[in-house]
Amino acid sequence: MPMAVSPERPRSGITKLTGGRVVRGSELVEEDVWISSVTGKILNSQEVFYEHHVVADDIVDLQGKILCPGFIDVQFNGGFGFDFSTIPQDMATYRKGVGRLNRQLVRTGVTSYLPTIPSQLPEVYHNALPFLGPSGKERNPWEGSESLGAHCEGPFISPTKNGIHSLAVLQAAGNGFQDFEACYGAENLRASDTSPPAVSMITAAPEVAGVFEAIKETTRRGIKFSIGHTESTFEEATDAIHAGATMITHLFNAMRPLHHRNPGVFGTLGEAEAKERPYFGIISDGIHLHPTTVKIAWNAHPDGFILVTDAMKTVGLPDGVYDWTNGDRFVKKGPLLTREGTGTIAGSSATLIECASNFWTWSHATIPEVLRSVTSTPAEMLGIAERKGTLNPNADADLLVLDAQELANGRRNFTVHQVYKFGSLVYDGSEGVKADV
Amino acid sequence: MRLIIRDDKAAASRHISDYIISRIKSFAPTPNKPFVLGLPTGSSPEGIYKNLVRAHKNGDISFKDVITFNMDEYVGIPRDHPESYHSFMYKHFFSHIDIDPANINILNGNAPDLEEECIAYEEKIKRAGGIELFLGGIGPDGHIAFNEPGSSLCSRTRIKTLAYDTILANSRFFGHDLNKVPKMALTVGVQTVMDAREVVIIITGAHKALALQKTIECGVNHMWTLSSLQMHPHAMIVVDEDATLELQVKTVKYFKSIEQVATSQGFGQFLPSAELTLKKRDSVLAQLDSPKSPTPKSFLMAPAPAAVAAAPTTPDLVPDSMQSRLPDSAVPVLGLGVTAKV
Numbered sequence: 001m002p003m004a005v006s007p008e009r010p011r012s013g014i015t016k017l018t019g020g021r022v023v024r025g026s027e028l029v030e031e032d033v034w035i036s037s038v039t040g041k042i043l044n045s046q047e048v049f050y051e052h053h054v055v056a057d058d059i060v061d062l063q064g065k066i067l068c069p070g071f072i073d074v075q076f077n078g079g080f081g082f083d084f085s086t087i088p089q090d091m092a093t094y095r096k097g098v099g100r101l102n103r104q105l106v107r108t109g110v111t112s113y114l115p116t117i118p119s120q121l122p123e124v125y126h127n128a129l130p131f132l133g134p135s136g137k138e139r140n141p142w143e144g145s146e147s148l149g150a151h152c153e154g155p156f157i158s159p160t161k162n163g164i165h166s167l168a169v170l171q172a173a174g175n176g177f178q179d180f181e182a183c184y185g186a187e188n189l190r191a192s193d194t195s196p197p198a199v200s201m202i203t204a205a206p207e208v209a210g211v212f213e214a215i216k217e218t219t220r221r222g223i224k225f226s227i228g229h230t231e232s233t234f235e236e237a238t239d240a241i242h243a244g245a246t247m248i249t250h251l252f253n254a255m256r257p258l259h260h261r262n263p264g265v266f267g268t269l270g271e272a273e274a275k276e277r278p279y280f281g282i283i284s285d286g287i288h289l290h291p292t293t294v295k296i297a298w299n300a301h302p303d304g305f306i307l308v309t310d311a312m313k314t315v316g317l318p319d320g321v322y323d324w325t326n327g328d329r330f331v332k333k334g335p336l337l338t339r340e341g342t343g344t345i346a347g348s349s350a351t352l353i354e355c356a357s358n359f360w361t362w363s364h365a366t367i368p369e370v371l372r373s374v375t376s377t378p379a380e381m382l383g384i385a386e387r388k389g390t391l392n393p394n395a396d397a398d399l400l401v402l403d404a405q406e407l408a409n410g411r412r413n414f415t416v417h418q419v420y421k422f423g424s425l426v427y428d429g430s431e432g433v434k435a436d437v
Numbered sequence: 438m439r440l441i442i443r444d445d446k447a448a449a450s451r452h453i454s455d456y457i458i459s460r461i462k463s464f465a466p467t468p469n470k471p472f473v474l475g476l477p478t479g480s481s482p483e484g485i486y487k488n489l490v491r492a493h494k495n496g497d498i499s500f501k502d503v504i505t506f507n508m509d510e511y512v513g514i515p516r517d518h519p520e521s522y523h524s525f526m527y528k529h530f531f532s533h534i535d536i537d538p539a540n541i542n543i544l545n546g547n548a549p550d551l552e553e554e555c556i557a558y559e560e561k562i563k564r565a566g567g568i569e570l571f572l573g574g575i576g577p578d579g580h581i582a583f584n585e586p587g588s589s590l591c592s593r594t595r596i597k598t599l600a601y602d603t604i605l606a607n608s609r610f611f612g613h614d615l616n617k618v619p620k621m622a623l624t625v626g627v628q629t630v631m632d633a634r635e636v637v638i639i640i641t642g643a644h645k646a647l648a649l650q651k652t653i654e655c656g657v658n659h660m661w662t663l664s665s666l667q668m669h670p671h672a673m674i675v676v677d678e679d680a681t682l683e684l685q686v687k688t689v690k691y692f693k694s695i696e697q698v699a700t701s702q703g704f705g706q707f708l709p710s711a712e713l714t715l716k717k718r719d720s721v722l723a724q725l726d727s728p729k730s731p732t733p734k735s736f737l738m739a740p741a742p743a744a745v746a747a748a749p750t751t752p753d754l755v756p757d758s759m760q761s762r763l764p765d766s767a768v769p770v771l772g773l774g775v776t777a778k779v
Contacts, residue, residue: 032532046517046527053538 012054013038015423016045020062020401022391023069023368023375033067035397040139040422044393062401065417068371069389070111070398071352072378074201075151075249075281075308077116079315080104084115084150085325086313087127098131103144104316107427108351109416111398112136112146112388114200116310119154119165120325122183129188133198136396141424146398148382149200152184153249156204156211157229161254164339164346165229166326173210177217189221199223200382203249205230206240219244224382227265227278229254234267241268241278247381248280250310251297253288253345269300277301279381281308282373284358285335285350291362298363298373306381307355307373312337312347353414360412367404397423438666439673440653440692442681446641449675450484453572453639456673457489458498460570460635464710466502471540473504473562475571475630477582478525481639482574490533500536504565506558508573508582508630511619512546512596520610521546544594544623555594555623562629569711571633575640579648579661583624590657590665592626627662634711635671638663643679650683 014036021028034045034056048054078084082101088094098115105113115132117125132150135143155171156179162170173179180202181189188198201224204211208230218225227240228249233256237245248255248265256264263270271277284294284307298305309315314322314332321340322330329340332349339346350358352374360370379389387395401418419427443449457474466472476482492498510522517524523543531541542561548554562568573581580586583597599607604618611617630636640649651661653674658664666672681689 044517045532046524049527049531049538050516050523050541050543055538 011057012036013423014043014048014054014056015058015060015420015425016056017060017062017067017399017401020065020067022067023371024391026366026368026372028066028368033391033399035399035420035423037141037397037423040141040397040424042391042393042395042397042399047393066367066371066400066402066404066414067391068400068402069375069379069391069395070400070419070421071109071356071374072148072382072389073110073113073309073311073352073374074306074378074381075116075153075310076105076110076113077118077311077347078313079311081313081317083313083324084128084132085117085120085124087124091127091131094128095131099143102135102146103142106144106419106421107416109353109400109402109419110145110351111400111419111421112148114149114151114382115147116151116153119157119162119169121169122185124325125152125184125188129185129198133188134195134200136422137195139396139422141421141426144421144426146421148384148388149196150188150198151201151203151226152199153203154229155183156180156202156208156214157254158205158208158231161205161229161231163229163254164328164342164344166328168326172208173204173214176210176213179210180214180218189218189223191222196222201226201247203228205232206243206245207232207236212236212240212243215240215243215245219246222383226281227255230265231256232265234263234265237265237268238271238276241276246278248278250283250288250308251280252293253283266297266300269297269304277304279304279306279377281306281310282359283308283310283348283350284355284362285309285348286358287336288345288348291358294359295363298359298365302369303377304381305373306378307352307359309350309352309355310347311351312349314349315351317349353416357411357413360414361410397421438653438669439696440688441673441675441696442689442693443675443677445679446677447484449639449641449677450482450488453637453675454485454488454492456637457485457570457572458492461498461500461503464569468502471502471504471565473506473565473567473569475506475508475568475573475625475633476526476530477508477572477574478522479574481641482572483529485572485639486530490530493534500534503536504540505536505542506562506565506568506625507541507543509622509624510544510546512551512621512623514546514619516545516547520607546619546623551596551623555596558594558623558625559629562632568633570635570637571630573630573636573638573663575638575645575648575652575663577644577648579651579663581627581630581638581663583622584627584662586660586662588627588659588662590627590631590659590662592628594623594625594629597622597624627665631665631669635673636666636669638666638672638674639676640674640680641677643682646680646682646684649674649676649680654684654688 014034016032016034018032022031022033032045034043036043080101082097117128129150132147134147134149136146154165155169156173157170159167159170184199191197202218203226206212206227215225224247225245226247226249227237227245258264258266268278282294282297282305283289314330314337319332324330330346331338331340335348335350337346337349338344356370356374375389376385379385397420399420400416403415403417405413417429418425441452443452461472464472507522507526514521544558545554575581578586584592585600598621604620607618608615652663657667
């Protein structure tokens with residue numbers, strides 16, 4: 001017969017994930033997802049099949065588990081004992097620390113994130129930021145979680161809404177964007193020919209002198225401006241949004257509360273025009289916000305709702321007292337993290353999957369709605385919805401296989417079963433860790 | 438023609454999928470002797486595909502050495518458009534089975550030269566050794582593939598303009614925008630289907646009852662293109678009860694009884710493999726062609742007396758009395774039996 005079947009096919013590097021419930025928009029659908037470990041991307045399987053006559057090397061049966069994009073955490077200060085703000089003597093140690101952190105973080109389901117540095121002296125930014133810029137260029141799955149650029153939270157923030165940020169390092173930006181450059185390092189705010197700026201997002205208080213004027217230049221460079229640690233009124237926040245701010249950093253925390261005659265920053269969620277409504281971070285660790293507050297925020301503007309951890313280096317560490325920067329110390333007790341002596345909440349010790357489980361339990365939102373807040377919504381906010389936070393063809397093949405359980409006591413839990421980074425299985429909860437940590 | 442009537446669509450689909458599986462199995466395809474299968478799209482065959490996929494997942498059937506040819510495809514919509522027949526086949530069948538993508542043939546509605554594409558398609562079918570089994574559906578107007586009423590019954594793979602009714606009906610799949618609905622399609626011809634060794638058609642639902650009636654109870658007619666199936670040596674139509682609404686009761690009963698008798702005789706209306714038929718044919722031919730044993734000389738001479746003796750002798754007349762023929766209440770049948778024995 002002339003139309004012979006080729007007996008041996010070369011390996012294609014393609015994995016077909018079948019039998020799972022795939023998050024597509026607001027639905028869970030039963031369909032296959034094809035990924036390539038060669039390109040690190042999700043394939044348009046039908047086109048590959050018909051055009052290139054390629055079949056999958058491996059077929060993975062997900063047995064009804066949930067398949068969703070890898071999680072994105074846009075506010076993550078450190079974890080597993082490593083803190084982005086602590087600068088060692090030798091920056092090689094820092095580089096190694098970041099690498100180790102990335103390989104551990106990916107196991108929690110966070111496949112990309114914004115390494116976050118709270119208010120610090122300029123030296124800290126100058127030293128640290130070159131190591132925290134977008135790291136996915138090599139597309140190496142074994143590097144673990146990928147930085148999407150740094151998030152500088154402060155120091156251009158309100159001294160009265162500093163949270164645990166050291167008052168001594170806070171600044172005003174009298175010279176506008178120039179002061180941003182002086183603080184963070186001009187080269188860290190500039191895109192090169194080949195890569196975007198090392199900094200992806202800046203949190204600042206618009207009412208601090210010079211900050212409002214700097215918003216325009218910040219966003220012009222593709223850096224997201226987030227309103228946070230602020231005494232802003234509703235009007236000031238609205239002006240900042242008109243000037244280009246698109247995000248609110250940990251909504252409700254470190255800002256004026258909602259008052260019925262002065263709705264504050266939260267009030268911007270009530271704008272009628274979608275484009276005037278900002279994205280906002282929510283820490284649903286069970287400590288920072290009351291469950292009802294989380295639900296109110298979600299109901300007010302579900303399209304802008306982004307879960308963040310605001311996690312500190314104590315994530316993944318045992319309870320105890322830990323040193324931090326500027327001579328401060330943390331006390332970790334379960335998920336609760338406070339500054340020693342004051343009792344002020346000092347970021348969280350929760351993982352993003354715990355936050356997602358909490359939100360799922362409290363809100364009874366559908367699974368796709370919950371997962372959206374840690375995948376496609378943060379990707380949209382960052383302007384990278386084409387390649388992250390989605391299972392569409394040509395997006396990066398950063399995927400999670402999740403178990404979703406509803407317990408008898410009403411508790412709802414996600415657990416990370418498997419993690420794929422750039423098309424390769426880097427963590428398998430059923431077989432132990434594949435990635436070398 | 439075999440007409441198989443089942444209670445509902447699911448049972449009809451089940452019959453066909455079981456049939457296809459057993460046909461492929463008994464064919465025992467290999468890379469050098471693949472099974473060539475013609476395939477349709479549409480809502481009617483969806484259940485059949487579902488069954489085939491399930492059987493494959495259960496390990497009952499492999500499609501590794503199966504070559505497929507699809508009936509038709511729209512012209513001018515992208516291959517990965519959700520309404521394209523490429524997408525349909527991928528979604529419902531190909532992505533779930535172990536078929537080699539190189540063995541899949543679907544007309545390319547975006548080919549630079551559509552006529553060339555059609556000629557090549559016929560040639561590809563020929564080179565694959567012809568289609569062993571063509572599975573098909575039917576439209577309410579009796580069309581097979583895009584061979585709408587009035588299509589030549591001798592037609593081959595070609596470009597067809599869609600009827601306005603079809604375009605209107607299809608607009609629901611294209612956002613109710615007539616401009617987006619394809620106006621043309623590539624389709625195999627009626628003759629392409631008829632050339633298959635076996636044709637299996639599924640017809641379900643009351644809305645197709647008239648088409649079924651025209652197909653099997655009326656004459657061959659180009660206004661009901663599937664009626665050409667009457668000329669096919671190995672055709673099977675599988676229908677549900679609803680589709681028989683327009684048929685005469687006697688037609689329905691006839692085909693039901695045929696199936697019943699066939700089943701009771703252990704003859705499952707199953708098409709024997711071409712190989713087997715060929716072998717039988719060969720041996721018959723061999724017998725016919727073999728030089729006859731030389732005619733015995735004696736035949737040319739006067740008939741041997743022995744031959745006369747071999748002829749049955751007429752029994753002697755045994756006169757019986759009329760009385761013994763009268764019905765006797767004790768042995769009415771016995772008398773008859775005795776007579777018959779004589």
